[in-house]
Amino acid sequence: MIPANFAYHSPSTVQEAVALLAELGDEARALAGGHSLIPMMKLRLSAPEALVDLSRIAALKGVREEGAEIVIGAMTTQHQLLQDPILAAKLPLIPETSAVIADPQIRYRGTLGGNVANGDPGNDMPAVMMTLDATYVLAGPNGERSVQAREFYQGAYFTAAEDGEILTTVRVPTPPAGAGFAYEKLKRKVGDYATAAAAVQLTMSAGTVATITIGLTNVSETPLLAEDAMAILAGSRLEPEIVDRAVKAAEAITNPASDGRGPAEYRTAMAGVMLRRALARAAARAQG
16 A cells, blocks of 8 residues: 655754654654554554654764763664674674564664664564663653663553654663673564564573573563563572573563464463573573
8 A cells, every 4th residue: 555645854963853853743753764664654554744764864873882881873774783893792682683683675774773662562672672771862852861771661652752752872781791692583484573582691600690681572562571580590500490480480471462473372482482592592602
């Protein structure tokens, strides 16, 4: 189908984009990669009167180090995340996740900001950002503010972003050297959303889990931080009975819908399977 008519704006600065969104009001939408918004417009499920395209804003692109953080522009594409040497060396969980998002054509256009900002529970990066304890920087009519990724997601397609705000930057603490990581994703076919997925980042000390974070994708209305499972695993040597308890705790917080990917019970069980696999790979990669 063809979208309804809309006006198109292509600002070159964040300030110009924010001003346009304020001027155009509720009927305007910011456009990142477009892989969520444009299909909705084609189906006439969304009919904004104006689009504000962020793709020409150079300040929203690229990866850099700032002190103890890695700073990623919201308009950095998944393909660029895959190729970036800083991420490969310091935050490999991000390119590992980018590699299983959709397909190469979509990764050339789809952006990190678009993936994390719209509150789609099926997107892969939100749970990863919660696992990495990322912070989102938002720009709006009242200036800039920061929101923790763990506080950002409030419901399906409902986030802490306020009217007229755009996500400009993702800031991630640099993990300790030797941290183990993994993102395990079950999907029906290339390009599909996850049936269930799990992200893990951990550090080890003398064979014991020193720190651990776990995020779950597409098994609730929001990405999930598996805090009870994290508490069970912290200080353990990943003994089988401890892992079993942690997996059950993670499964207990899921609430997936029954859909074409399977009944809810199956998707919950697959979240547990993905967590087991992610734990094993992360632990194998960890040093210490």
